[in-house]
Amino acid sequence: MNEPKTLADRIEDLLPQTQCTKCGYDGCRPYAEAVAAGTANYNQCPPGGAEGVERLATLLGKPVIPINPVNGVERARPVAFIDEQVCIGCTLCMQACPVDAIVGGPKQMHTIVKDLCTGCDLCVPPCPVDCIAMIPVTGDATGWDAWTQQQADDARLRHDRRQARLAAERDAAEARAAARRAAAAAAPASGAQEAQRAQPDAATAPAAAAPQPAPADDAEAKKKAIIQAALERARQKKAELSARGEGPRNTEQVSADVQAQIDAAEARRKRLGIAASPDGKTGDASDDTNGNSSDQPSGGDKPA
Template sequence: MTESKTFADLIEDLLPQTQCTKCGYPDCRAYAEAIARGEASYNQCPPGGAEGVARLAKLLGKPVIPLNPDNGVERPRPVAFIDENLCIGCTLCMQACPVDAIVGAPKQMHTMVAELCAGCDLCVPPCPVDCIAMIPVTGDKTGWDAWNQQQADAARARHDARRARLAAEREAAEARAAARRAAAAAAGGPASSSTSTAASSPTERATAAPAPVSDAEAKKRAIIQAALERARKKKEDNAAQGLGPKNTTNISAETQAKIDEVEARRRRLGIATDDSESTPTQNNGQPDKL
């Protein structure tokens, strides 16, 4: 028996599934649900373009209206390109990519799998060294002419798989933390349990004395710091040539939270950054001017 689809399901089926957040929502599903509830207009999806608005208007029984310029413009589909000479392996772009199109590891050069890139731009703002450029690959074709249903379905599948993987990783981490707390409580009684709980709080971790640094850890930090210094010099050279940063796209609150979390982790590790290496922050829901 075929499963009955909700109105939000039907709307989501008409979206390009780039998960770019330009509509103002964290992903295509959230936007579809907002349209179904009457909380969002059907002209807020730049990747779908004019044809996307027409498709949604037909489903909703409403007139075709122009794409809302506040959400962006219809354009040829771009693919992210990572400059290997500048990449420092910080993994911020990997964490921002909603369709797992970036391959890499901490402190190793990252690579974009062009066939999987949805052109969402979300990997660009987090990059602390501006090593990612969005390169148009569809000529004059824009909107749904630059994207097809097969690509949309594949992007949705990767996005859903990524969400499931992240949820499983969070659950596993919570289970490990609960097991450690239980083991500490069993070994030390109520006092130990209380101490463990207090020590695991963010405030306690932030104010606790730093642990001794081993020679290997010191060497690792020195390597990372040297990479940041090289990136800083490259950024200064680009600025001298009038080449400004490429980080010009909006950052969703969810993505910004992930960036902030990684930056906080880097600070706890003692990896120094200055303002030129810091990631963009939100001002009343808008990105900083660059």
């Protein structure tokens, strides 16, 4: 027997499931929980538009109010487009896509699966070569007129599956890291026991040789080399664009919510070790705190 739905469940059912974070929360579910708890208003979802506000107002027994302009405006639904001639295969857009709508791999051209894209804009800020544009595809149709319940249900399912996969990857990475730490801690103790058995007379035995550091992890070195090469190609491409008098795209009239996404992307890149230096260049990269490396795609179940 199914358990009765909570208020948060019913609110989530009425959201478009674009997972765009324009509401100020990490996704549709956290926003639904905040509305149910009374810590967020029911007019903070631009993709749902005026009809979305009306749906929530009816459920909550409250008056219909305009969308909060701080969160954005109702608009025609866009779809991301990647300029494949400029893409460097850094995978950052794939890591940002909440519904696995981007296909590609490290150092390989990426492309958008148009029918899966929710138009969330989250892939635009992390792109180091500004090769992603958001193109409206629904004409004058906006909000729920530009989106269907079936599309919302499909996007929700892809988002939930992605979240489950990322959680499993984090757990596996943490388990590997714990195993490495345990092995490193056990190695000196085992060496000391062997030395004791071989030379029981500590007073006359020569000093034990200091343990040698473990050899560098070739896999980690390879990851860093791949990322560094991709970043170097990005710098060269930016220089070429600058020489032709072409500036970065997607940077004009940046709204507050997009700027917040950019700030979040920069914070994530700093955690990955891809921090911008004062001269505008990008530094080395390393594993993030979850054990995920920035050269590993986290979007899409299709092969690279």
